[in-house]
Amino acid sequence: MATSSYYVPESSYFPIVASLGLIGMAAGAGGMMNHMSAGGVGYAFPHLVFLVGSLLMAFVLFNWFSKVIVESRAGMYSPQMDRSFRWGMSWFIFSEVMFFAAFFGALLYVRQWAGPWLDGQGDKASTHMLWPSFDYAWPMFNNPAGADLPGPNAVIDPWHIPLLNTVLLMSSSVTVTFAHHALRAMQRGRTIFWLGFTVVLGAIFVYFQIIEYIEAYTELGLTLDSGIYGSTFFMLTGFHGAHVTIGAFILFIMWIRICKGHFTPDQHFGFEAAAWYWHFVDMVWVGLFFFVYIL
């Protein structure tokens, strides 16, 4: 319910600069990809557009968040404003869940329906006439097109790096909670320790993901263009890895802010939002571990 002190900021240059940054990144990335797929080599004009767009975006994000931090520390945000931020972050995470849902849905569809149908199962047996020699199996080592589109030789063993990464990320969700408890108890030293520990765990996770990708590309023949297994594997784990990287970066910023003494036991929504995001990334990983690696 509204109170009379809701803060309405004055006019701001952030939105327009952010829009310029975004169009630079979008048009630049589009041009870069078209350049690449047309067989172009080296750098071209779109690379410059993308670079300028990215710099603008980085600039505006830094200043925008700085401004929000300054406003927050100046006490301009009422409890009602705090609730706006909480609702906003919750719905943002929900939108992220739906983004991953699209890729999980694609994986489910391919494994449950498209793959078996290509093998002639179900009541649409004519689909087998496209590639009569295709036998459906998951992981799909042999693609329908056979030798024209070679599949992977092997896939990642879930009980080595992925299991280790599961332990790492699950632990990091616990340690970030330790940090939160310490923050609420006004134990700055312990907060700094546990939050730092969380960021390190996240970084180790990303390191192992990179090792896993190198192994997939150099030893297993598991690549983006090795058929639908590689497509779903890399898109799901890749977007997750990107989110871990972003989440760890946000937590690192929170670590800096805590070192500077920004938060109080009652007012630390920036930290909480980062922790929510981290738990979300963790839950996605549990889904990945089961549906991509094990099953």
Add this chain to the structure above:
Amino acid sequence: MTTATAHHDDHGHHGPAKGIMRWVLTTNHKDIGSMYLWFSFTMLFIGGAMALIIRSELFQPGMQLIEPEFFNQMTTMHGLIMVFGVVMPAFVGLANWMVPLMVGAPDMALPRMNNWSFWILPFAFGMLLLTLFTEAGAPNFGWTFYAPLSTTYAPSSVTFFIFGVHMMGISSIMGAINIVVTILNLRAPGMTLMKMPLFVWTWLITAYLLIAVMPVLAGVVTMMLMDIHFGTSFFDAAGGGDPVLFQHVFWFFGHPEVYIMILPAFGIVSQIIPTFARKPLFGYASMVYATSSIAFLSFIVWAHHMFTVGLPLETELFFMYATMLIAIPTGVKVFNWVSTMFRGSMTFETPMLFALAFVVLFTIGGFSGLMLAIAPADFQYHDTYFVVAHFHYVLVPGALFGIIAGVYYWLPKWTGNYYDEKLGKFHFWMSFIGVNVTFFPMHFIGLAGMPRRIPDYALQFADFNAIATVGAFIFGFSQLVLLYVVIKSIRGGEKATDEVWEGAEGLEWTIPSPAPYHTFAEPPHVK
């Protein structure tokens, strides 16, 4: 004027800044709402011009004006612009203007992000429109961009199309989050959920749909991008993927999207009819539940767009029955509108005329939708002009008439002046006649088998096509009347009272006309 002046002393700015930078840098929900509406209006004329190019080519059989490749670009761009550039921004603009006024909030919950949501759009559509002038040409695979037309066989502009869709998605998600947070957190004391005006309710549900499905759209275009440039096989059966997967993911977004484009119009009509019938809305609670039911059902009906693609029998049956279920909550709404008017003291100002036309013509579109929902019958109707007639009936006299009704209804509150009622009525009748002359004959040529998205057709379809083209020009050019009416009302006219309409109820009618730059700094108390 007490609400207008006594506030914002903590950071002291009272009125709008001067010059162009007022609009570029603004954080004011009314400014941003106006920009959304003007952007949408501009895109309406661009998308409308494309429609007239399409209709001109189809005026008679044979190829006369344009190349088939350009025809494909026109159908694609017309659809994309009307969906993402006209209807959605117009609704967001109306929400920006009216939701804070209706719930008694000082502004939107996150005002800077609000302006970012808007300013992304002109850039995204600028990029999309510029592809028309490239060598490869604009996207030509239809607004539904089915793979492999949009992947293997697409022009290189598809990459810019994909990034444009990403930008629109970012804009929509931020806009939707802003609206949800405003409604949930900034309501005035006493404004309980079940006291909210229906426009606010329908927008709350619409925003939820947007947050749920725009990321899925981002997911599907990302899969396309990877297939095109990075060798993945999502939509390529040779690598174990499936082009039908595209249709599933797209329509999982696409069907809720259809309701995103109609639910706010339901809300607008539910505001207007009680005002001009001078009776409270019949069945308020059932309206809320019906809207929620429609939103829920929209997630489990998507494959009715794909009946002919080769689905298993059980799937066809499930989606057929689930789709038919939608008729129940929709029927509840139509009956409630009719019951609201029953024995009311009705007058027929322009907003009411558009709202009445909405009820009648949207119901026609709803019935043809029910016909299309019948899977065995859809095997005949699929991809014919019957489908074109159906969705244009729900989108033009549905969504667009809803928007126009809302514009006439709230225009005196925005500008402080009544619009020219004679011209408004003239605009209504030209639009009403134009829209029916354009789209009603399409039912017949569709049932007779004329396929959609084809620049030429068999001779027996000639008469109805000629009629449709005449109607399209009547409808298109009568929108210039609306432009004139809006400008005239901004520049002057009979002064509007605070209440504007005799029977109008709600917080937005308690503030002065025109609405002051800042409203409800001190929240009103709702009894």
